[in-house]
Amino acid sequence: MSIHVPARERAIGRVQGAIATLTDQWLDFFQQLGASYGTWYAVTFAAATFTGNGSMTWTVASADQVTLAYTKMGQRVELAFTIRTATVGGTPNTSLQIALPAGITAGRAVTVPCRVNDNGTLGPGWAKVAAGGTVLSILKENESNWTAATDTNGVEGVIAFEMQGVG
Numbered sequence: 001m002s003i004h005v006p007a008r009e010r011a012i013g014r015v016q017g018a019i020a021t022l023t024d025q026w027l028d029f030f031q032q033l034g035a036s037y038g039t040w041y042a043v044t045f046a047a048a049t050f051t052g053n054g055s056m057t058w059t060v061a062s063a064d065q066v067t068l069a070y071t072k073m074g075q076r077v078e079l080a081f082t083i084r085t086a087t088v089g090g091t092p093n094t095s096l097q098i099a100l101p102a103g104i105t106a107g108r109a110v111t112v113p114c115r116v117n118d119n120g121t122l123g124p125g126w127a128k129v130a131a132g133g134t135v136l137s138i139l140k141e142n143e144s145n146w147t148a149a150t151d152t153n154g155v156e157g158v159i160a161f162e163m164q165g166v167g
Contacts, residue, residue: 040080043068043101050083050098053137055091056146064154070101077104077163079136081127082156084117092145096155097135106133107164114157116140119147127159 043049049068050060060083067082081098088096100106106129116125116138124141138155140146146153 038071038073040069040071041102043070048099050086050096051135052088052090052093052146053095053097054093056088056093056095057090058096058153059087059089061086067156068098068101070104072104072163075107075162076160077106078158078160080158081136082154084154084156085151086153087150088119088146088148088153090148092148094143094145095137095139096146096153097137100129100134100136104134105164106131107162109133110159110161112157112159114138114155114159117152117154119149119152125155125157127155127157129159129161132164 045062045065045068047060050058052058064083064086066084067080070077070079077100079098079100083098109129109131111126111128114125114127116123118140126139126141126143128137128139129135130137136159138157
């Protein structure tokens with residue numbers, strides 16, 4: 001005895017099989033690039049990752065680094081950051097800086113909104129990478145100087161940008 005499968009159901013099965021094959025091929029492609037699709041990599045804490053521009057210092061303790069992680073898909077990089085209760089010292093200036101992880105260099109200039117905490121005052125800010133740059137710069141919305149203060153400064157956001165030298 002044979003089971004009759006209508007032509008419509010057979011066609012649906014073939015389409016589902018083709019989609020599964022394409023999905024597997026797509027994931028294989030990303031793995032060959034050295035990245036798992038959608039995998040986030042946590043950045044190990046290192047105090048030298050965090051600096052200020054000019055003569056300003058930004059002191060971030062291990063516990064202040066709530067999130068610093070990235071993912072890569074081809075030339076696209078996403079970097080997520082949450083830094084809390086950090087210290088700004090030296091001569092106040094406009095930009096807190098985070099070194100891009102894993103030797104990444106930005107391929108294009110990108111600016112996105114982010115959230116900042118300047119000495120306990122929450123507000124909007126800007127997260128920027130420059131073309132050819134190796135740091136993420138974080139500025140207050142009005143691009144004024146940060147306030148020198150102990151354990152009261154923070155930043156958080158996500159930025160996506162093109163990575164240089166891939167493709």
